[in-house]
Amino acid sequence: MNISDVSKRTGLPPKTIRYYEDIGLIRPARDTNGYRVFQDADTHKLAFLGRARTLGFSIEDCRTLMALYEDQDRNSADVKRLAQEHLAHIDEKIAQLQSMQATLRHLVRECAGDNRPDCPILRDLAQD
Amino acid sequence: MNISDVSKRTGLPPKTIRYYEDIGLIRPARDTNGYRVFQDADTHKLAFLGRARTLGFSIEDCRTLMALYEDQDRNSADVKRLAQEHLAHIDEKIAQLQSMQATLRHLVRECAGDNRPDCPILRDLAQD
DNA sequence: CTTGACCTTCCAGTAACTGGAAGCCCTATC
DNA sequence: GATAGGGCTTCCAGTTACTGGAAGGTCAAG
Incomplete structure (x- = not known):
């Protein structure tokens, strides 16, 4: 999936998705042409982030929440x-x-x- | 009056007062040594701004409100x-x-x- | 081959301050 | 007169979470 597809699915603007990669919240793969390639896991993460943001959590809180989400021993x-x-x-x-x-x-x-x-x-x- | 006096009277930090001058909300006079000299009118304006800010008005709204305040024909x-x-x-x-x-x-x-x-x-x- | 819609990166701007550095000014004290 | 302190100055950078825009590569259709 390309960025605009993910944008449609998650409701997050492409700019925001790139920004989230910039600050290390996601790490989408890259195609040979340099395009970002999003897996379901990436989309899932972005949806998680989007929801946390609509609840007003700060980006740093979101980072922590993601880490907790991925930590099975939390x-x-x-x-x-x-x-x-x-x-x-x-x-x-x-x-x-x-x-x-x-x-x-x-x-x-x-x-x-x-x-x-x-x-x-x-x-x-x-x-x- | 120097900036720290006005700060005490208005409750606005000196930094904020300088910032308000920077963006043209106030124009305090200057002493020969370069220090800002605040007249009562400046203090009054700053108090007005401080109150407008605590009511949540944006800086641009404050600018407009000040202009209206000073316009006798408003x-x-x-x-x-x-x-x-x-x-x-x-x-x-x-x-x-x-x-x-x-x-x-x-x-x-x-x-x-x-x-x-x-x-x-x-x-x-x-x-x- | 060109057009248009994608995609990329990078830089700048947003709101309203706030922190900090470097350096002048003034007063008091030794 | 030297020095110490506190206050004043300017200027630069950082904060939050993006957003807009420019310059340019990529891709599919006609």
Whole structure:
């Protein structure tokens, strides 16, 4: 399989797939013409990476998860810890965003949004 | 005032303040020795920027907001539109993160987290 | 043989800083 | 006057995870 086929199957752009090879997440074989040749194992790995990325894991986390996935002697505790740390990170981000959301919602509601200059949003930013 | 004083007052690191000058958000005066000299207006601007940033506005949005703030003939509608767009962006991000959160919570709950290799998290990532 | 769709590599840019190096400035102390 | 410290300056590189684009090789069809 060539890169565009794998791209279609995994949903990852060719650029991303090349990038993942660059940083050593995959090692596809090469044809005599220099084209990458993807085996099912490569596609499988890429799908794994894609899924981990949609769950928000960092590339370095993905690297670790892949290593754990391929390690038959892994402890599920290691996977769980990673996931829990990531989850905590997400919880924190959500809390931050919700705080912004609350403030912005309030300010937007207060703002007339007309052709006059008076604006509670700017007043808030300026802390007057 | 020197940069470290302004840093203390605004909570912005000196590096960030220099960066904001670099990209043209502020234009502090200079002393004969080359040191930046901050007037109250600069400090005020930096506080404005800091607050806008904590609300998650991008630097370019901040630039626009500053311009609107300084434009006495602005329409509050322009400010409101910017804030609404930003709010929509935040809503979207929160939704994405909550989706990740739900999946991860579920997976973490399912995972024994012991010294055995069997792991629902990895199974999910591998789509088995 | 040419055209068009592939594929390759390499370089640069994105967002918003942050760390670090090299070096000047100022004040206090010995 | 020399020196030590802390603060200031600029400039360069690195961060994250790609993405766009240029220059050029490859392949199948007509």
